[in-house]
Amino acid sequence: xxxxxxxxxxxxxxxxxxxxxxxxxxxxxxxxxxxxxxxxxxxxxxxxxxxxxxxxxxxxxxxxxxxxxxxxxxxxxxxxxxxxxxxxxxxxxxxxxxxxxxxxxxxxxxxxxxxxxxxxxxxxxxxxxxxxxxxxxxxxxxxxxxxxxxxxxxxxxxxxxxxxxxxxxxxxxxxxxxxxxxxxxxxxxxxxxxxxxxxxxxxxxxxxxxxxxxxxxxxxxxxxxxxxxxxxxxxxxxxxxxxxxxxxxxxxxxxxxxxxxxxxxxxxxxxxxxxxxxxxxxxxxxxxxxxxxx
Numbered sequence: 001x002x003x004x005x006x007x008x009x010x011x012x013x014x015x016x017x018x019x020x021x022x023x024x025x026x027x028x029x030x031x032x033x034x035x036x037x038x039x040x041x042x043x044x045x046x047x048x049x050x051x052x053x054x055x056x057x058x059x060x061x062x063x064x065x066x067x068x069x070x071x072x073x074x075x076x077x078x079x080x081x082x083x084x085x086x087x088x089x090x091x092x093x094x095x096x097x098x099x100x101x102x103x104x105x106x107x108x109x110x111x112x113x114x115x116x117x118x119x120x121x122x123x124x125x126x127x128x129x130x131x132x133x134x135x136x137x138x139x140x141x142x143x144x145x146x147x148x149x150x151x152x153x154x155x156x157x158x159x160x161x162x163x164x165x166x167x168x169x170x171x172x173x174x175x176x177x178x179x180x181x182x183x184x185x186x187x188x189x190x191x192x193x194x195x196x197x198x199x200x201x202x203x204x205x206x207x208x209x210x211x212x213x214x215x216x217x218x219x220x221x222x223x224x225x226x227x228x229x230x231x232x233x234x235x236x237x238x239x240x241x242x243x244x245x246x247x248x249x250x251x252x253x254x255x256x257x258x259x260x261x262x263x264x265x266x267x268x269x270x271x272x273x274x275x276x277x278x279x280x281x282x283x284x285x286x287x288x289x290x291x292x293x294x
Contacts, residue, residue, distance in 0.1 A: 129171030
């Protein structure tokens with residue numbers, strides 16, 4: 001999944017055993033000039049041809065939605081938004097929210113897809129936010145009443161090499177987006193210590209974390225690995241995670257708390273006090289299907 005500099009008429013390179021899913025912007029004009037190329041793209045293995053497809057794209061081609069068919073309980077289908085948002089200072093940035101929030105279209109789509117599936121966002125958001133995590137909330141008996149949770153207390157705080165950097169406008173908006181949609185930033189979680197590195201090293205100078213992966217809470221037990229390459233491939237590092245859909249999992253905890261932990265016959269965690277990096281994984285599989293997405 002990546003930002004591209006491809007024009008709408010430029011062919012994509014052939015890669016054996018993979019298919020491209022991509023969208024390209026048309027010509028964009030602004031006071032700063034003309035942009036006639038770029039977009040986002042995703043490579044899907046031939047083996048997943050019938051399980052992965054493009055379902056929607058942003059009108060300004062800042063993101064596209066990829067659908068992954070799961071159809072194996074307890075997980076629902078997965079919808080992945082592959083994103084690239086121009087910096088807020090760019091003449092090509094789109095601010096189409098009532099408060100200038102550039103993520104309003106993404107918010108609308110997440111609301112739609114989270115009804116029928118789990119959601120993952122990944123890409124370059126140009127949303128620098130130090131080491132802040134999206135606010136977490138308990139679901140109390142009264143569905144209209146929530147109580148805040150300190151991410152440090154449940155092992156879901158973030159570590160970041162950019163902890164002393166500034167907080168960008170987009171960074172604030174991304175935290176608000178995730179909080180309103182029940183998402184969590186994976187980048188920098190303690191259980192993924194190799195995801196704390198800088199993700200952007202401009203060719204001039206400096207470094208920052210502006211690339212993220214965010215996911216629905218229900219997906220956390222299924223994410224096995226997540227890392228940020230310490231050596232960038234260009235001016236951005238490679239973000240990689242694997243989503244392992246092996247089904248030893250029987251049910252999710254049903255309490256007034258968020259459903260963050262899988263359980264088996266011997267594991268019943270009544271609260272979020274068990275850290276994510278100590279989640280118990282049952283050893284007996286109830287199904288043999290396994291899909292790993294990277």
